[in-house]
Structures are given as C-alpha cells and as structure tokens.
Amino acid sequence: xxxxxxxxxxxxxxxxxxxxxxxxxxxxxxxxxxxxxxxxxxxxxxxxxxxxxxxxxxxxxxxxxxxxxxxxxxxxxxxxxxxxxxxxxxxxxxxxxxxxxxxxxxxxxxxxx
Amino acid sequence: xxxxxxxxxxxxxxxxxxxxxxxxxxxxxxxxxxxxxxxxxxxxxxxxxxxxxxxxxxxxxxxxxxxxxxxxxxxxxxxxxxxxxxxxxxxxxxxxxxxxxxxxxxxxxxx
Numbered sequence: 561x562x563x564x565x566x567x568x569x570x571x572x573x574x575x576x577x578x579x580x581x582x583x584x585x586x587x588x589x590x591x592x593x594x595x596x597x598x599x600x601x602x603x604x605x606x607x608x609x610x611x612x613x614x615x616x617x618x619x620x621x622x623x624x625x626x627x628x629x630x631x632x633x634x635x636x637x638x639x640x641x642x643x644x645x646x647x648x649x650x651x652x653x654x655x656x657x658x659x660x661x662x663x664x665x666x667x668x669x670x671x672x673x
Numbered sequence: 674x675x676x677x678x679x680x681x682x683x684x685x686x687x688x689x690x691x692x693x694x695x696x697x698x699x700x701x702x703x704x705x706x707x708x709x710x711x712x713x714x715x716x717x718x719x720x721x722x723x724x725x726x727x728x729x730x731x732x733x734x735x736x737x738x739x740x741x742x743x744x745x746x747x748x749x750x751x752x753x754x755x756x757x758x759x760x761x762x763x764x765x766x767x768x769x770x771x772x773x774x775x776x777x778x779x780x781x782x783x784x
Binding site for chain 1: 714716721775
C-alpha cells in the first residue's frame, strides 16, 4: 500500500510570498487532515476533510491560510501571504472513515525568511 | 489547543535499558494513541488504547491508561539505538475526530 504523498519536501520563501503544499492520501481514505508542527512542539490540527467537505477548520488562520480537497482525493494547502511564524513542518494525514489511527506523510518543511 | 503533556521532555538512556514516558491530558477521551517521529520525518502510529482499557502490549511496547488520573504511560523495554526519536501521545473523541497531540518526549538511546 502506497503511503501518504506530500510535496515539496522543503520550501524556503520570503515573508509576504505565497506557497502551496500538495497531499495525495492513501487510496480509499475518506478523511484527510492537515497539521502544522512548529519546531519543538506537537502537531496542531489546521483542517479536517471528510471526502471533499470540511469537518473542522476552527484552528485554520483563514485570513492567510486556505485549503481545498477537490473530488475528495488530493488536497492543497496554501498560505498567502506568509509570515515568519509560519515556519514549520506541514503534515498531511489520512484515514478510513470510522477507523482511528492515521497514516502520516513525511511532511513539507517550510522556512519563511 | 494541545491536549496532552508528555513528561519528561527529554530522556537519555543506554541500549538495553527501559524507557518510560508519561502523558497527561485534560478532557474526556475515547482513545489515546502513541506516535513516534524520527527527526525530519512524519509520525508513525505505534499503539492505540481505548478508554475502557487499562493496559496494552505490542512487541516491546507497553501502554497503560488511567482515566481517573487522565494519564497514560508508554514503556519501551530493552531499548535500541533505533528507538531514538520523539514520542507523542494523542487523544481523540472517537473515529472521525481529529487527534490532539502533546509536545512530545525526545528519547535518545546511546549504544
């Protein structure tokens, strides 16, 4: 079984620039999550999708972050404009509906300078 | 907001020794899970314990859960250098609910 694919692995941008991350979940996993992990901390949920609908985006900074999951498969997370404090690893995870326990991708490490 | 708090923040042991990490959480849970994260990598699911369970084993891992104290512990027996990683506990309200992670314990196992 292929894992959760994320790209790019690394990204360095200047503050106020835009950036987008891509995630391809495991085939058949209806639930998809984006987490932000700042260095030295645990992951924090940004947004949860069930198929192509948003279940929870209460911690997503909507003034600068957006995410979509077209056709209930791939997902993109965008930051516009980026701030220094957005430097973090962005993790995508997916799971089957009704199953507890995710599969995480390797993450995208974002550095904002 | 983060739910769990791991203790200690960092742990250094020698190969062959046992490593114990503790996790405390604040609200009621359905399940508590432990994940491992190697440096610069994604998280790997280790073990899940349900709120009605008290102890669970998987290979060299032993997890306990005390819902009255809102705490859990992860024991890694006969540790190996390859166990060097960060370990996170995560709680959830059931299937379909997102996980709430703690800040993690950084484990270093030296040969």
